[in-house]
Amino acid sequence: MNLRRRALALLAALCAVLAVNAAPASAANSAYVFAYFTESPNMNGANYGLHLAVSQDGLNWTPLNQNNPVVTPTAGTLGLRDPFVLRKQDGTFVILATDLNGTDFGQQNQYLHVWDSTDLTSFTGYRRIRMHNLATHTWAPTAFWDAARGQYGIVYSAHNGTTDVFMVNYTTDFRTVTANQVYFSPGFPVLDGDIVVDGPTFYLYYKNLSNGLLYGARSTTGAPNSYTTYTSGLRQGSAMEAPLLIKNNAGTGWWLWGDSFSPVNNDYYAWSSTNVGGNSWTALDQRAYTPPLNAKHGSIAGITTAEYNALVSRWGTPAWTRLKSSNFPDRYVRHADLAGRLDAYPFDPYQDQLWRMVPGLADSAGVSFESVNYPGRYLRHYNYEIRLDPGDNTAAFRADATFHRVAGLADSAWSSFRSHNFPDRYLRHSNYLLRVDPIGTATDRADATFRLTP
Template sequence: MAAAVPLALAVPLGVGAAPAYAADSAYVMGYFTESPSGLGDDYGLHLAVSSDGLQWMPLNQNNPVVVPTAGAAGLRDPFIMRKRDGSFVVIATDLKGTDWNRNSQYIHVWDSADLRTFTGYRLLKLHDMTTHSWAPEAFWDAGRGQYGIIYSSVNSSGHHVIMVNYTADFRTVTAPQVFFDPGYDVIDGDLAVGVNGVNYLYYKKDQALVGARSSTLAPGSFTPFSTPVAQGGTEAPTLVRSLTSGTWYLWGDTYTPNGVFYAWQSDNLAAGTWTAVDQRRYTQPLNSKHCTIATITATEYDNLAAHWGRPAWNRLKSYNYPGRYVRHSGFVGRIDPYPFDPYTDARWKLVPGLADSAGVSFQSVNYPARYLRHYSYSLRLDENDGTSAFAADATFLRTAGLADSSWSSFRSYNFPTRYIRHADNLLRIDPVATATELADATFSVGY
């Protein structure tokens, strides 16, 4: 596992056990999955890990690591927190799919020593109101000596507010209280506790992410202050701080278009203003929705990767169109905006080159008898006919990225003056010389 880089992310202050922060150098993300036509919908807990907090590697082949069996038998909006004793607790919305009219007074809860095993699964009742308990998150309130659980619900006036219950063990809770009610609909609260003596609460208002702050954690004490940020309709704020610098990051999950993560950054959380992060710098796990990010140690990272397994496939992202990924459609190679279905069209196995093992060939995951090859300079997905001509057409030499050496480019084996590039979103092999052509021929190999 690589060491954390200066732009890495960390969970907010005050959430985890203090001794863990000195050792933590990596990150775990929890999420559920959805895709545009529902092919990738899965309402269990998914995990991904990252050594820099920006590029994420899904675990367990992007399948769930644990699935609820009670309540709705599905979850949304998971939250992972390291407790004061160093172990983890996972909480989540009791909802499978998008039945927004389902009112559950419960949340799912698991205990975990290491995020490899999950014990003590239970439903935890938060209130008796005829409304829901969406997007639960937890924090340590040192003044009370208890954990707070905040969640989105509807008050007696009929609009969404953020509620809070307090607990010592995530098994019994105090009576619910209104934590934040600015007088209009707010959902998806996310806290950063004890930042230079100030506590920050980010939430969704209308279609944007907005912040409030307070010098205490007392219910009713937060006041809105920040400039809203959004990219389309944006929800599910995740506020995290760099482990090695003063930079803060604000992640958001869009629902117009559905399922795209965006990130903003700020060097001054108190200012309440944010700058968009270049999409080249981060890649979300495939089909991920409403994430939670917590810090972990290097040993925990390695143990999670070993236990759940690394992906047996890759995705390729365009350098100059970083919202687009390489896929096949109608057996034609192209780049398309994420997300799309079938999402499996964008998963590839980079295997030793069919004509030269020093190169690579791109084997389709969902059509494993087919490989990406050039034909009349255009790339298409064809079945391997076993001929030497096919093997040569389907073999490419991976080089340092022509537009960015930290990325990758792919030179044709049998037409070595030509590289894979996109043109009008279609993939082909061409000679490349101009800055635009070099960018067209540059890709990241990730997940």
């Protein structure tokens, strides 16, 4: 009997160990988390701490903690870039990041920032790990589980004395690492690798520094120097880096994101594919996605419903909203010189596009738009033109500043805003200036349709 009890106890202990080390089922993921840092054209929005946003569809993102950092490094340069979130085999998370505070890319730094987290509502075990002794940088980490080795690979951008390559170190605990070795050096300089393991295939997406395009490579082993490039070059906009590959939670498709590199251009572009191995990427219309505000060079991981709810509960969602144009989806409603406008994002001051949508000043069933950076000023029409004026509490002002939200005139999933005191007129843009006008044509309807987004 004692032997039987010991055998049962041993079996129970073994099952517990296996349960801890089993990879979480991807089907359990129903939402997504995005980790990033922030910059804006004049660096008005620059912050080199860890920022998080969440999404339920993987395309439209809600910044957490009012788009402030949830944790900031306390050693090294005291700042980070290029944060990477990996769900480990035990179901918890590890966060890796470049140790660089700002844009001094000439710095030599051999370290990465590291945190542990159970569910991204708190961060523990902060440390820096030394990856090499080379006189170079350690940028843009990505990590993956190598089942054949029984270790995680940490891959990062470095210079080997001759050219820009990807290096790799292996680890089991993200505290001690093996000696660095070259992981990918295809004969031209490369930057910003992202690795995703899908079944028996390892996918590595990267930037070719010689031509500025993004490419995908693949391997059946994930071993160093085992990858073959299989895609054509990709780019949207004028410059691009930091490819970010993610499989959707439904398991039916893939997204590839690319950072525009320059904070004066659109921060992110995206592609989709139903077959990551097929060299067939389709650029997504910007109506389909909205990156986190001012986000730069991040990473995306799948999370469960419980983790999504915990993140929202812990960090909170923005107290402001933005209005994205339906027919010019790279442009947002903003004020500039106190005039209502539609301008291409990003811009500074970036706060010009942030609005508190409050109950209508003339009718609480409607809405009014109060400026975040000029509190007490509201969007109102005057001679049918939209401008930002201080509330004077007159009946005329309250009526001019009140709109009624209705289903989008060009897309019922979006929104349009009917004037309270001129109910035959709607908020719309014309030559990028905002007005209230009667709506008749398809162009008018598109001009008057907006997406409310954080």
